Amino acid sequence: MPSQPTFLQKVELVVSQIPAGKVMTYGQIAQCIGEGTARLVGMALSSLPTGSSIPWHRVVNVKGGISPRANPQSSLEQIQRLLGEGLQFNRNQELDLNSYRFKP
């Protein structure tokens, strides 16, 4: 009998619901879960193991861009994956949330 789901697992559940070509902000995910805050979402994703089946690359900050992180190589990978899904970055290296934000 499994124990109660951790916050991390709740985040994984919501993130896995994001369709390709769309993105969600940290705060939006926290609100969708109904518990925690944007920071907790970011921390949860930081603890995800490499090769996770979770589309964590579809999670961006409220600006539609990639937040600065401990491992810059990972942010680059996130951009590459989003480009591969057909999203387009503007000259500020940010996405247009008015078009790409996933609205449940």
Place this chain on the structure above:
DNA sequence: AGATTGACTGCAT
């Protein structure tokens, strides 16, 4: 067990 950290966000200056 308690202290520190951090992939955020909004408001103030």
Place this chain on the structure above:
DNA sequence: CATGCAGCCAATC
């Protein structure tokens, strides 16, 4: 418009 600070709370040491 840029920069600073406070609040949020699980995960980690």
